[in-house]
Amino acid sequence: MLKCFRKLRGSGRVLLFVFVASIIWVIVDIAVIRVSLGDVNNKLTKQRAFQKMKWAIENRQNMTKSNPPKTNPPKTNTPETNTPKTIEDAYEEEYMMTDREVSRFRVHRIKNKDNKDNVQDKKNLQENPGDDQPPPVASKVAVDLFIGDDDDPRLKNNLVKKHPKDVAIMKPVKNPPEDVEIIKPVKAPENTHVKGVAEHQAVKEELSMKEEKHIEKIQLQDTNQNTSMNEDKGAGEKVKKSETVQLNKGGVHQVLSLDVTAAPRDPNAVGQSGQPATVPSEEAALAEQMWDEGQFNVYLSEKIPLDRGIPDTRPEICAHSMVHDELPSTSVIFCFVDEVWSTLLRSVHSVLNRSPPHLLKEIILVDDFSQKDYLKDDLDKYMANFPKVQIIRLKERQGLIRARMVGAAAAKGDVLTFLDSHIECNVGWLEPLLERIYLDRMAVPCPVIEVISDQDMSYKLVDNFQRGIFNWPLVFAWNALSNDYVKKNNMTIADPIRCPVMAGGLFSIDKKYFYELGAYDPGLEVWGGENMEISFKIWMCGGKIEIIPCSRVGHIFRKHNPYTFPNDRRKTVERNLARVAEVWMDEYKDLFYGHGQLHLLDQKMMDLGNLTEQIKLRNRLECKSFKWYLDNVYPELDAPLLKAEGLIFNRGFRKCLSVQNQSFSFEPCDLAQPNQHFNYTWMMQIRQQDMCVAPLIAQTTIHLKPCDPTLSVLRWLHKSSKLKQPDQLTVENTSKLVCLEVNQQNKRLRLARCTKDNLFQQWEFTNYYIE
Ligand code: UD2
Ligand code: MN
Numbered sequence: 001m002l003k004c005f006r007k008l009r010g011s012g013r014v015l016l017f018v019f020v021a022s023i024i025w026v027i028v029d030i031a032v033i034r035v036s037l038g039d040v041n042n043k044l045t046k047q048r049a050f051q052k053m054k055w056a057i058e059n060r061q062n063m064t065k066s067n068p069p070k071t072n073p074p075k076t077n078t079p080e081t082n083t084p085k086t087i088e089d090a091y092e093e094e095y096m097m098t099d100r101e102v103s104r105f106r107v108h109r110i111k112n113k114d115n116k117d118n119v120q121d122k123k124n125l126q127e128n129p130g131d132d133q134p135p136p137v138a139s140k141v142a143v144d145l146f147i148g149d150d151d152d153p154r155l156k157n158n159l160v161k162k163h164p165k166d167v168a169i170m171k172p173v174k175n176p177p178e179d180v181e182i183i184k185p186v187k188a189p190e191n192t193h194v195k196g197v198a199e200h201q202a203v204k205e206e207l208s209m210k211e212e213k214h215i216e217k218i219q220l221q222d223t224n225q226n227t228s229m230n231e232d233k234g235a236g237e238k239v240k241k242s243e244t245v246q247l248n249k250g251g252v253h254q255v256l257s258l259d260v261t262a263a264p265r266d267p268n269a270v271g272q273s274g275q276p277a278t279v280p281s282e283e284a285a286l287a288e289q290m291w292d293e294g295q296f297n298v299y300l301s302e303k304i305p306l307d308r309g310i311p312d313t314r315p316e317i318c319a320h321s322m323v324h325d326e327l328p329s330t331s332v333i334f335c336f337v338d339e340v341w342s343t344l345l346r347s348v349h350s351v352l353n354r355s356p357p358h359l360l361k362e363i364i365l366v367d368d369f370s371q372k373d374y375l376k377d378d379l380d381k382y383m384a385n386f387p388k389v390q391i392i393r394l395k396e397r398q399g400l401i402r403a404r405m406v407g408a409a410a411a412k413g414d415v416l417t418f419l420d421s422h423i424e425c426n427v428g429w430l431e432p433l434l435e436r437i438y439l440d441r442m443a444v445p446c447p448v449i450e451v452i453s454d455q456d457m458s459y460k461l462v463d464n465f466q467r468g469i470f471n472w473p474l475v476f477a478w479n480a481l482s483n484d485y486v487k488k489n490n491m492t493i494a495d496p497i498r499c500p501v502m503a504g505g506l507f508s509i510d511k512k513y514f515y516e517l518g519a520y521d522p523g524l525e526v527w528g529g530e531n532m533e534i535s536f537k538i539w540m541c542g543g544k545i546e547i548i549p550c551s552r553v554g555h556i557f558r559k560h561n562p563y564t565f566p567n568d569r570r571k572t573v574e575r576n577l578a579r580v581a582e583v584w585m586d587e588y589k590d591l592f593y594g595h596g597q598l599h600l601l602d603q604k605m606m607d608l609g610n611l612t613e614q615i616k617l618r619n620r621l622e623c624k625s626f627k628w629y630l631d632n633v634y635p636e637l638d639a640p641l642l643k644a645e646g647l648i649f650n651r652g653f654r655k656c657l658s659v660q661n662q663s664f665s666f667e668p669c670d671l672a673q674p675n676q677h678f679n680y681t682w683m684m685q686i687r688q689q690d691m692c693v694a695p696l697i698a699q700t701t702i703h704l705k706p707c708d709p710t711l712s713v714l715r716w717l718h719k720s721s722k723l724k725q726p727d728q729l730t731v732e733n734t735s736k737l738v739c740l741e742v743n744q745q746n747k748r749l750r751l752a753r754c755t756k757d758n759l760f761q762q763w764e765f766t767n768y769y770i771e
Contacts, residue, residue, distance in 0.1 A: 247325035255323050255550070257428040260353040261307060271304035274311050274459025274554075294340040294422070295558040296454035301342045304457055307349045310554060312427050313450060313461040315493040318550035319428065327434040328414030329361040330508060333407035335400050336421035337368040337563045338375070343422040343556065345382070348389060350425040359430060361413035363389045365421075366406055369397040397566060399526035405519050408511070416514055419553065420505040424452060424459065426552040433508040433551050436496065442543035444534075446499065446507040447551035459554050465491070467547060468499040469634065472595035474532050474577045476503060496546035500539070500634035504531025506553050507545075517541060518617040521579060523609045526565055529576030536584040539633050541623040574600055575608060583614040586626040591639055593709070594682025601683070601710045644680040644720070646766025647671060651726055652759035653742045657749075659688055662704055664749050666742070671766070680765055684715035684732060695731045697738065700751045716740070718763070722771055726764035728754055 247253075271277040277300045279287040287299035294301070312319070332351050336344060344365075351363055365383070367375060383389040392406055408416050415437055417430075429447055436445040446468075451460040465481040481497065491497075517537050524530050538545055565572055578600045581589040593601055600606045630639055647669050648657040656669035658676045670676060679687045686693040687707055692714045694705035705714065712733045720727035729740040731751065739754040739761045754761060 249326060251325040252322040253325055255319065255321050255428050255431045256356045257312070257319055258354055258356060259309070259427050261309070265309055266305070269305050269308065271300065271308055271457050273309045276453065276456035276458035277304065278456065293562065294343065294556075295560045295562040296340075296343075296422075296556050297457055298340050298342075300457045301340060301346070304342070304346070306342065306346050307353055308346075308424075310424055310426055310459040311461070313459075313552050314426070314428060314550050315464070317492070317494050318432070321432070321494065321550055323431045323435040324438050327359055327431060327438050328510070329359050330415040330417045330430065330434060331361050331407075331411035331413035331511075332363045332417045332419060333366065333404060333411065334363065334419055334421045335366040335368055335403035335407060336370065336375075337397070337400075337403075338370045338372050339421040340562075341374050341379075344375075344379075347419065347421050347423045347425075348383075348386070350423065351419070352386060352388065354425050354427050355430045359434060360388060362411070364407045364410055365389065365391045366403045367391060367393045368400065368403040369394050397526075399524070401520045401524045401526075401530045402522055404530075405522065408514060408519060411511060414511060415508050416511050417508040418506065420555055422452075422556040422558075423506065424554040426450070426554065429551045429553055432548045436546065436548055437508060437510050440544075441510045441513055442538075444502070444507055444509045444538050444543055444545045445496070445548045445551070446502050446545065447553040448547055448549055449503055449506055450552055450554045452554040452556045454556055454558055457556075464493045464549065465497060467497045468501045468503050468535075468545075469637070470501050470532065473592045473597050474529070474581065476501060476531060494549050496548055498633070499535075499545045499547055500629075500637075501535035502531050502545050504534075505555065513543070517543070517621070518614075521583070521614050523579055523611075523614070524576045525567075526572050527561065527569075528573035529580050532577065533580045533584070536580065536626070536629065537623070540584065540626070540629050541618075541621045571606075575606060578606065579608050579611065579614070582608060582611055583618060584626060587641055588626045588630070588639060590641065590682035590709075594643070594684070598683065598712070598715070602712065640769030642679050642681055643684075643770050644718070644765035644768045645678065647676050648678050648686070649726075649764045649766075650742050650760065651762040651764065652744070653747065659691075659704065664702065666747065678765070680716075680718060683709045684717065685709075686716055686729070695734075695738070695740075695751055697731070697734060697751065702740065702749055702751065720764065720768065722768045726762045728761050729763050730754060 266272065277297075279297070279299055283299065287297060290298040290302075332355075334344075334347060348363060348365070351360065363386075365379075367379075370376075380391060383391055390410075392410060394403060394406065398406070404418055407418075415434060417433065419425075425447075433445045433447065436443045448462060448466070450462050452458070453460060463480060465486060466478045467481060469477050469479040471477055481491070485491075517534070520530050521533050524533065535545055561569065574597060577592065578597070581592040585592060630637060649655075649669060650657070650666070653666060655666040656676050657678070658665050658667040658673065660675065667673070667676060675688075677688065678693075679685075681687055685707055688704075690707055691704040692707040693702055693716070694714050695702055705711075707714065715732035717730040717732045718727055731738040731740075737754040738751050740763065741750055741752040741758070742748070742760045743750050744760055752761070
């Protein structure tokens with residue numbers, strides 16, 4: 001019995017094992033069946049989704065307020081919403097796409113920062129079987145700036161041919177770009193690579209809200225639409241694609257970081273991604289020869305693709321910042337004289353490629369009477385392919401200032417954006433500028449001006465917190481905000497930076513406001529000083545100038561102007577500055593003249609032209625004083641109105657100079673005596689009220705004469721300062737060195753030959769205001 005029981009127990013284990021095993025088998029079997037059913041379901045789901053997506057694509061272009069979708073979507077099991085969502089939203093929400101599936105509907109994003117990443121992305125793309133079809137949403141169109149077939153060797157080394165006849169403009173893309181990363185688009189004009197759009201949840205919500213409201217939709221058309229110069233008409237067809245973006249009154253969206261590319265961007269192209277380029281040693285002589293044409297490395301510029309990538313140098317948070325949907329449109333104005341072909345074109349392409357098309361009203365090229373042949377017909381022909389670009393030819397050289405005014409007069413945009421003709425606009429450059437004007441029409445925003453190296457054409461990031469200032473005599477300079485200032489004002493690296501003056505070349509301004517301000521002084525010639533004029537005018541007449549760190553534009557800074565000046569360059573700039581000083585600087589103009597510009601006061605030497613209109617304008621606008629400007633906008637500037645003042649003490653005689661009945665005497669020093677009080681001015685005059693100490697050379701003595709800043713005979717050289725020892729008072733305008741001296745015998749004043757260490761020739765004012 002016991003044995004039998006043991007046997008049964010043994011076989012019971014076996015039975016139990018068999019029982020458990022079959023249960024597991026059944027479970028596994030059911031699971032397998034479920035999985036294959038799921039597969040079938042998934043396929044059906046996907047098919048439905050594709051159908052719906054196809055419908056969405058077909059209808060997307062018809063979706064405007066007045067033009068609702070014409071066809072219905074295919075029926076699905078999911079409830080219909082009134083508002084068609086974006087393709088990818090609809091798909092994602094309703095069918096719970098996997099990441100891999102989502103990636104099919106993503107557009108490509110340019111990754112400027114590191115080509116290695118791009119290569120990796122490409123690899124990922126290849127390894128990812130989900131991406132084996134071209135993305136259905138963003139069909140790519142290339143902007144090919146080279147002639148001929150793919151086999152053309154110039155395509156391979158990205159040689160930009162100078163002769164525009166050799167240049168084909170548009171070319172359809174055959175393969176997806178190579179240097180890309182993939183992100184999810186929400187509002188992207190077709191044919192663009194969009195960075196950072198709607199990755200942000202808040203933006204997504206904002207946008208879907210707007211879609212529901214359907215208040216306004218704007219068609220974002222590719223700027224290159226209908227612009228093919230290519231013989232192949234098909235290429236033209238392919239670029240005629242557009243998408244809609246819905247904009248909402250009072251709504252906001254994440255800043256658009258468009259970057260239309262000549263896809264595929266060749267990572268090995270010369271200067272690609274803003275990398276430094278080098279001249280091969282055998283070409284060094286040629287490169288040197290080409291330098292003078294532009295005063296930078298023209299040789300390399302010719303090799304660099306016209307739509308090269310540049311690194312996105314914005315502070316991290318900029319790509320996520322929000323701007324209003326209803327920004328004003330802008331006309332971009334480039335003035336140029338004898339600009340280098342490749343840099344001019346690169347400038348224009350950077351605007352076309354990186355500006356939201358609906359905000360870019362036009363690009364106006366003002367040719368300031370260039371003499372170079374290629375800037376005539378060839379440029380006309382090339383630009384004829386870009387409907388947004390127009391060229392205005394000046395019949396004689398007007399100079400940059402009047403050329404800008406011609407451009408402004410022709411502009412149809414709400415905002416004028418002035419740019420130099422050798423720049424590269426970075427991604428997302430435009431909206432932050434327009435946003436600033438949208439918020440305050442009297443704000444004049446400038447991008448951060450970054451550096452395109454004149455040597456190797458690399459794109460260089462500049463330091464944060466830089467502002468534009470001037471030093472005497474009105475010399476523009478960059479200046480870093482102090483840490484204290486940054487802390488005190490709680491500033492982040494993306495906050496606008498108040499600038500006492502702008503650099504001049506790159507800024508946006510509300511067009512009406514520009515004219516309210518009287519535009520530029522048309523009496524300014526050729527080049528220089530107009531940045532001071534417009535800066536003072538803006539600040540003193542109620543506006544403000546700011547650098548917007550989220551907007552960045554590279555500029556080739558050159559050591560010499562590559563063009564000629566109709567008259568002497570130095571004189572031209574000095575005269576312009578003197579006009580500005582006369583109109584805007586009140587008594588502070590003395591500081592301008594006093595810092596090495598006294599020769600400008602000589603009317604025979606310098607005809608400043610008529611200033612009446614400018615002075616009238618200032619009065620009409622009821623602009624504030626220059627003192628207000630210094631106190632409120634640029635308090636850091638050292639701007640004492642006098643070089644020195646107080647008593648004039650003679651070190652040898654140990655008494656002070658005094659005026660009694662129009663003649664000079666010496667008295668014991670007494671600060672309370674007004675007749676002992678003199679000012680030593682920036683005009684180098686020794687002044688008591690309106691009377692000036694004047695030398696009488698022939699009589700070797702001095703007398704008092706009514707002051708006149710233009711009279712050079714009234715000028716005394718006196719080198720003493722806060723730091724230096726007392727010094728001689730030397731008559732400035734004589735060939736011999738003549739000094740003011742106390743005659744040791746009769747204790748009277750006289751003019752004598754300057755002798756070192758003679759204490760009777762040494763004078764000291766009570767207060768010095770200069771270092
Ligand atoms: C800076 C400004 C520039 C201007 C200048 C002072 C920047 C980046 N640049 O000098 O815009 O404010 O200071 O006036 O802030 N041009 C003409 N006609 C002429 C002379 C020049 O159209 O008679 C064009 C020229 O081709 C260029 C632009 O004006 O596109 C500015 O000239 P620049 O580049 O020689 O001036 P830049 O950058 O040294
Ligand atoms: Mn320039």
